Amino acid sequence: MNLSRVFLILLILCALIPFLRSKKMLVTLVIVASFGSVFYFFMYEKFDWKVEGFRSNPNLKTVRADWKGNPVNPQGRFLNDPVTPLPAFGELWRWQTETNPQKQEKKTDTFRLNVTKNSDFLHSNEDCVVWLGHATFFIRLNGVTFLTDPVLDSPSFLMKRFSELPVAISDLKNLDYIIVSHDHRDHCDEQSLKALAPQNPNAVYLTGLGVETVFGDWVKNTKIQSAGWFQAYQTDTTKIEVIYLPARHWGRRYLNDTNKNLWGSYLIRANGKSVYFGSDSGYGAHYQELGQWLGGVDVALLGVGAYKPEWFMSASHMGPKDAVKSAHELKAKRFIPMHYGTFDLSDEPLGDPYRALQELQKKPENQGFIQLAGVGEVVRL
Incomplete structure (x- = not known):
């Protein structure tokens, strides 16, 4: 994650602080932002979603004639077929901060x-x-x-x-x-x-x-x-x-x-x-x-x-x-x-x-x- 993105996250945090209604909300915001930053860096920012090759076990029989193997990215990490990237930080943020409509039912x-x-x-x-x-x-x-x-x-x-x-x-x-x-x-x-x-x-x-x-x-x-x-x-x-x-x-x-x-x-x-x-x-x-x-x-x-x-x-x-x-x-x-x-x-x-x-x-x-x-x-x- 480059410094400009770190700076942007800090700016967003500072901008939201005046609107927080409780200490609990502040703690929640910090936790979500911190986790989100790590999530974005390790799982999304650094991950290449381009198909570079295919992998299989050469010691096992492939039973579908037209199957090339599992698609992998340039770092050898596996991809779905078709490729489906993991959720971005904004989607994680939305999930963690929005109200669960079944919250009371769940309790x-x-x-x-x-x-x-x-x-x-x-x-x-x-x-x-x-x-x-x-x-x-x-x-x-x-x-x-x-x-x-x-x-x-x-x-x-x-x-x-x-x-x-x-x-x-x-x-x-x-x-x-x-x-x-x-x-x-x-x-x-x-x-x-x-x-x-x-x-x-x-x-x-x-x-x-x-x-x-x-x-x-x-x-x-x-x-x-x-x-x-x-x-x-x-x-x-x-x-x-x-x-x-x-x-x-x-x-x-x-x-x-x-x-x-x-x-x-x-x-x-x-x-x-x-x-x-x-x-x-x-x-x-x-x-x-x-x-x-x-x-x-x-x-x-x-x-x-x-x-x-x-x-x-x-x-x-x-x-x-x-x-x-x-x-x-x-x-x-x-x-x-x-x-x-x-x-x-x-x-x-x-x-x-x-x-x-x-x-x-x-x-x-x-x-x-x-x-x-x-x-x-x-x-x-």
Whole structure:
């Protein structure tokens, strides 16, 4: 950030001070301006949004013939396709200073997810999907077991967990695969991965390019495969097939590693059955393209929370309406919503996505399509 911009920010601060009505407003202004300056410098000012080349894992098979690889900028940082720059400082400032129209509703909302304490599914052989909260699912297909984006407690003191786990962490053992879709802390949690590692010594970790550098030391496991979009992981394809696919999102673990590590979604397929795990994604043309390319999926697991204000969040998260639309475009037979009710990550009340989905269920095209699974509920495939 050059000195002229620093001077401009200081001038704006000085100009606003006389209009502040309280000490609290002054403190808020200083915090937002300071964070905004850092945000602008590290995430926007220094980031080059020009496509310079393409990256993939040369050791993995690319399953789409016309795919060049993931677009990267001149510094080798990943970009969405099409390129979607992160919000500018002015947009961040607007979000942090405008009034949340659901502020009072959020304060009084007592919604909690229904949790069924149940570990029987872990000892079964049937094909199933079980939501464990947020973006964590237990999936069994053709006898092969998966755990997606394991965040099994509060990732930090800033992120309180509002739903219990339906099983004890110690019960999550002898898994075949552990999926880590991207590096954000509500999807890639150090304590959860460290807890799972010793009780899953033979698990293979499936992630995106670069993300292995974040958690590799935590799990002390050399069985990590990192893929680019439209790349198939090395599995016993007579039993299971797993492909890393596009998502419209971004990556960052710290202040200066924006988009250093890739983000994505997953197709898990075996014996004519398929599960699409969408992880984090804003709405985009990739859903319709994937629906046409894949020819449909049995179940789509898509996020519906952390979506307000929509003008700010829609680039990286979907709300209920867009998620339902995306699931239809994927040609899914069933849609199970996720990424809501477990953590408070944005402006909407915890129960807002659930209530919106209940209304959407009433539409003829969504009856029997939207499955509002509870945490711990076994959904058979």
